[in-house]
Amino acid sequence: MARAVPAVQLVGLRKAFGDVVAVDGVDLEIADREFFAMLGPSGSGKTTVLRMIAGFEVPTGGAVLLAGTDVTTAPPYDRDVNTVFQDYALFPHMSVLENVEYGLKVKRVDRVERRRRASEMLDAVRLGGYGERRPGQLSGGQRQRVALARALVNRPRVLLLDEPLGALDLKLREEMQVELKAIQQDVGITFIFVTHDQGEALSMSDRLAVFNAGRIEQVGTPRDIYERPATAFVAGFVGTSNLVDGGTATVRPERIRLLAAGEEPREDETFSAGTVRDVQYLGAESRLRVAAGDGELVVSVPSGALGDVRDGAGVRLAWRREAAFRLTHAGMKPEGGGDA
Amino acid sequence: MSTTATGSVPIAGLARRIGRAVTRRPVLGLAATVTAPVAWLLVVYIGSLLLLIVTAFFSIDGFTQRTTTELTAGNLDTAFTEWVFVRTVLRSVGVATAVTMLCIAIALPMAFYIAKVATTRVRRSLIVAVLLPLWAGYLVKAYAWRAMLQGGDQGGVLKSWLGFTPGFGIAGVIVTLTYLWLPYMVLPVYAGLERLPASLLDAAGDLGARPWRSFRTVVVPLLVPSIAAGSLFTFSLSLGDYITPKVVGGTTQLIGNLIERTLLAPNQPLAAAYTLWPVVIVVAYLVAMTRLGAFESLK
Incomplete structure (x- = not known):
């Protein structure tokens, strides 16, 4: 039986900014409809990888494949992916509805149809009556949901989320974790989720990759990562070890x-x-x-x-003795002597 | 911390006492801070404007050619109905509008390149390049354009290099004024672009918009307050200019030229009445901009 084509495939991906190597040889396959998390401390290269999948950065080396098609140098507007930005990046001069409609308008979906789809999407994120408001009049959690609706309304093959819950307070963050997961199962779209919060990564994702210093330390299910960390870094960064x-x-x-x-x-x-x-x-x-x-x-x-x-x-x-897990390869020492 | 210390250093003691008084009653501090600027505003700006309005109602003694305080509405009547003058006003508004439009058309791509495309080093030198002409004298620049615009056998740079020059006239005035006031448009637009989060451009591209569409639907609307601020400079500076028309305008005259001529006639009251035109136009411009919501983000 032929293997299904992965939604996203990264091959030897590299990115250098001047002398600084942000991403140093990343190979990764993300399956269709997977909820995938990229976890790592700040500066570990996870956001740069996300930006290369979105098309905002051109890789220094390697390739990005979306559903088997090489899009390494394709501009963002030619890729079937959409992004939820860390700062939401809502257009402040447009109403909530106009924000959500923007992608459909650009793709020349006719007025009635795009109004209908945008309204449906706003209902889906529980912002039904908010279409006429400006983003500036919404709370952080509401803006986050508008950003989600604006991306999802385009029905992309892959949705990229760059620390989408980072700006929310704890309670709201926990609510949104549950909600995001439910939405993902609802729409059946591949979600790639960048976070530095290990709890978030473990609780939400089907699989995750742990990033450190521009490389992937380990890829696996949350259970794999937590119970069988491959390196000292993973053991230290994910949970306490x-x-x-x-x-x-x-x-x-x-x-x-x-x-x-x-x-x-x-x-x-x-x-x-x-x-x-x-x-x-x-x-x-x-x-x-x-x-x-x-x-x-x-x-x-x-x-x-x-x-x-x-x-x-x-x-x-x-x-x-069996609870002590042998590290499969030598990695960096975890920060703070094991207390992460 | 004793009274002896205060007594032996009286100035320090006085300063301390003032300091205490101001801390206890914040109104005193506020008064001390704003009195001078408010007085300046009232006397120099509002005061002279009022004097101008009052002067417009004075009249000229037909025999001595001196200004008298005898009140008349005749000057205003002349200023606002005399066709020769009204036509000059319309021409001036046309020139100021054209200059503003040209400045916007040039400043937008220029500021965009400086703020979002150029590397840090190139950006710095470009900002210097925009600012540097402001250090050169106005007359020097106007006469430089006179030399460049020169037509005929002794043609200037434009004629000899491009084989074409608009020569001296209304086109020359518009070109020269556009050059003179361009930095006043580039700088606010550049500042506006600096404030524009890069993620908004990413978001537009992410949602499928090509660069030109992102520019048109995201960048330009968010720059409206900056463009409005710049246009206030380019518009009002062009409207009030009377030296550039003299240097490169040929026979073209703007409001300023008529006011100057009337003032030297000498007919101070009529000149004052003429001057009310640009005041009225600029106030109307400001009101229109506010109605359009151009300054909303400045609040």
């Missing part, structure tokens, strides 16, 4: 348990002893920083199991 076994393996804080007094570690467990530096009470669970060996371990335990452990107390720790 402890480097163990001389920096060759990682173990998640919730996989480490406190041994009760007199309790011995089981056969299949690794043992470590240390001194508590800091106890952070987080409600259902508590987080300990423990000085152990030549490093520090972050341990997450149910608050009920904490007992009388406090700063300066000696604790004994154990984790199952």
